Amino acid sequence: NVMINRLSKARKIDEALSIFEGLDHKVCSPNAVTFCTLIDGLGRNGRIDDAYKLYEKMVDSGLIANAVVFTSLIKGFFNVGRPKDGHKVYKEMLRSGCFPDLTLLNTYMDCVFKAGEVDKGRALFEEIKTQGFVPDIHSFSVLINGLVKAGFARETSQIYHKMKEQGYVLDTRAYNIVIDGFCKSGKVNKAYQLLEEMKTKEIVPTVVTYGAVIDGLSKIDRLDEAYMLFEEAKSIGVPMNVMVYSSLIDGFGKVGRIDEAYLIMEEMMQSGLTPNVYTWNCLLNALTKAEEINEALVCFQSMKDLKCTPN
RNA sequence: CGCAGUGCAACGC
Numbered sequence: 001n002v003m004i005n006r007l008s009k010a011r012k013i014d015e016a017l018s019i020f021e022g023l024d025h026k027v028c029s030p031n032a033v034t035f036c037t038l039i040d041g042l043g044r045n046g047r048i049d050d051a052y053k054l055y056e057k058m059v060d061s062g063l064i065a066n067a068v069v070f071t072s073l074i075k076g077f078f079n080v081g082r083p084k085d086g087h088k089v090y091k092e093m094l095r096s097g098c099f100p101d102l103t104l105l106n107t108y109m110d111c112v113f114k115a116g117e118v119d120k121g122r123a124l125f126e127e128i129k130t131q132g133f134v135p136d137i138h139s140f141s142v143l144i145n146g147l148v149k150a151g152f153a154r155e156t157s158q159i160y161h162k163m164k165e166q167g168y169v170l171d172t173r174a175y176n177i178v179i180d181g182f183c184k185s186g187k188v189n190k191a192y193q194l195l196e197e198m199k200t201k202e203i204v205p206t207v208v209t210y211g212a213v214i215d216g217l218s219k220i221d222r223l224d225e226a227y228m229l230f231e232e233a234k235s236i237g238v239p240m241n242v243m244v245y246s247s248l249i250d251g252f253g254k255v256g257r258i259d260e261a262y263l264i265m266e267e268m269m270q271s272g273l274t275p276n277v278y279t280w281n282c283l284l285n286a287l288t289k290a291e292e293i294n295e296a297l298v299c300f301q302s303m304k305d306l307k308c309t310p311n
Numbered sequence: 312c313g314c315a316g317u318g319c320a321a322c323g324c
Binding site for chain 2: 066070242248283
């Protein structure tokens with residue numbers, strides 16, 4: 001089971017399958033965990049129909065599908081853009097007499113938000129309580145992130161304060177999500193304050209934390225502060241990545257500080273990072289908005305020369 | 312008793 005799990009997470013699903021198929025049932029029969037692990041692996045690797053077939057095979061062989069299996073199936077269907085089938089699996093689970101657990105409801109809520117079904121996502125957060133569970137830090141993270149992505153970042157503050165009142169302890173990811181929500185609702189100062197708070201609580205800010213605030217500052221043209229924060233992150237050993245550089249390039253580019261945008265791009269490449277299509281698009285957008293069309297065309301050519309395919 | 316399923320940041324219109 002451990003081997004199948006690790007192989008499928010390393011995108012070696014075929015090797016995982018051959019272990020499963022090569023099992024000599026006289027020596028070692030697959031159990032429910034074996035099926036769960038492989039169903040999850042197939043789903044993760046985009047082979048959701050094969051995962052579903054294996055689920056049917058599991059049930060046929062007399063094993064009971066539990067919430068773990070249904071979680072993997074639901075996520076698998078949503079991840080390949082088949083929300084209807086995801087919902088179908090949820091209903092099928094209820095019909096089969098299996099009750100959802102908190103992990104399943106959190107996962108389902110996340111999928112539903114990511115499929116753009118905001119009201120259904122909100123309803124699922126309530127459903128967690130209806131089903132007798134106490135929402136955990138994942139539940140709140142999914143809720144806030146879902147709302148932020150759907151354009152309701154303004155609700156971040158209220159939910160965050162409710163969490164604090166109720167004594168929830170935020171971990172790094174929860175902080176990152178809340179910080180992003182504050183940034184996207186015009187409360188960048190509050191976001192920055194939370195980043196500082198993380199440090200005092202010895203919760204280590206990551207590149208995502210810095211990235212969120214740097215992006216927030218960049219989007220409201222507080223570029224010098226964004227750049228200072230970027231320097232700070234590097235100085236304390238948080239490795240910056242292409243996303244952060246792209247945020248900065250976009251910010252500087254949008255206000256016409258194109259020379260600086262180029263310098264940041266150069267620094268990025270010198271530090272061993274390769275600009276991706278987002279990075280180039282930021283630069284191209286800045287150049288076209290500044291009516292530097294010839295320069296934009298040169299840039300477009302450089303992009304292709306550096307093996308980056310335009311989208 | 313051990314092995315399986317949940318949350319995070321960047322671009323255009």
